[in-house]
Amino acid sequence: MPCAWIDSGGASAPRASARQNAGMTMLTVWADDQPETPLLRTRDHAAIAEALAPIGVVYEHVPAGHRLADTATQDEVLEAHRPLVDRLISEHGYRLVDVAQLHPVDSDEWRATAAAARTKFLNEHTHDEEEIRYFVAGSGVFYLHVDGRVHAMLCTEGDLLSVPALTTHWFDMGTSPDFTAIRFFHDDDGWVGTFTGSDISTHFPTFDELTAAADLADTSA
Numbered sequence: 001m002p003c004a005w006i007d008s009g010g011a012s013a014p015r016a017s018a019r020q021n022a023g024m025t026m027l028t029v030w031a032d033d034q035p036e037t038p039l040l041r042t043r044d045h046a047a048i049a050e051a052l053a054p055i056g057v058v059y060e061h062v063p064a065g066h067r068l069a070d071t072a073t074q075d076e077v078l079e080a081h082r083p084l085v086d087r088l089i090s091e092h093g094y095r096l097v098d099v100a101q102l103h104p105v106d107s108d109e110w111r112a113t114a115a116a117a118r119t120k121f122l123n124e125h126t127h128d129e130e131e132i133r134y135f136v137a138g139s140g141v142f143y144l145h146v147d148g149r150v151h152a153m154l155c156t157e158g159d160l161l162s163v164p165a166l167t168t169h170w171f172d173m174g175t176s177p178d179f180t181a182i183r184f185f186h187d188d189d190g191w192v193g194t195f196t197g198s199d200i201s202t203h204f205p206t207f208d209e210l211t212a213a214a215d216l217a218d219t220s221a
Contacts, residue, residue: 024139024214025061026154027203029053032145035204039149043214052153055146058162059153064136068180070103077101077136077180084134084160088184092132096185103138104175114177116189119170124200125193129186131163138179141172141207154210168196174207 027048029040042048049059062084068077077099079083085097102114124145133142135155142161144151145168155161163169173179183191206215 025156028152030212056164060160064158066145074099094184108179123196124170125195132184134182136180170201174206
């Protein structure tokens with residue numbers, strides 16, 4: 001099976017806040033013209049799945065099991081999660097499975113790589129096939145712009161998200177990306193996006209702001 005590999009390279013720096021907050025899965029929903037007023041905010045897995053189902057998005061929490069080192073190879077990551085990978089391939093017929101990962105490194109080269117990677121996905125776009133991601137470690141936010149609402153899904157370790165084809169969305173990995181995710185594709189070309197040209201992503205809270213809100217919720221609990 002063809003595979004691709006995205007890596008930060010080098011030795012990892014101390015964990016950023018994104019990894020420290022592993023387990024803070026959270027869904028926030030706004031009207032697409034009122035980014036200052038959340039209509040829903042929940043961290044309950046069942047409530048998240050129920051809220052996303054009407055827009056065709058499938059959410060499942062599958063515990064990741066033992067943690068791998070940030071230096072784990074793609075083959076090691078896929079083998080560690082072989083039952084889930086094989087199940088999804090059997091159910092959906094994916095042709096390409098790869099591992100995308102970035103982990104903090106204290107170098108100017110890494111910071112430039114991270115900034116470029118973040119920018120690539122930060123503008124609103126669509127795909128001709130569904131987008132499915134399983135977060136092995138770390139976190140990232142998918143913003144799903146559907147039916148006049150924006151659903152910000154903060155995915156963390158163990159979260160499996162399947163977004164239907166042609167769903168308008170964007171993704172924010174934060175200013176200091178720290179994640180490992182398995183990606184599944186029907187097309188051997190892998191990730192191909194069609195950008196809408198909208199600036200809507202600039203009007204909603206970023207990954208860093210949402211993780212700060214999750215921190216605050218933990219402190220207040």
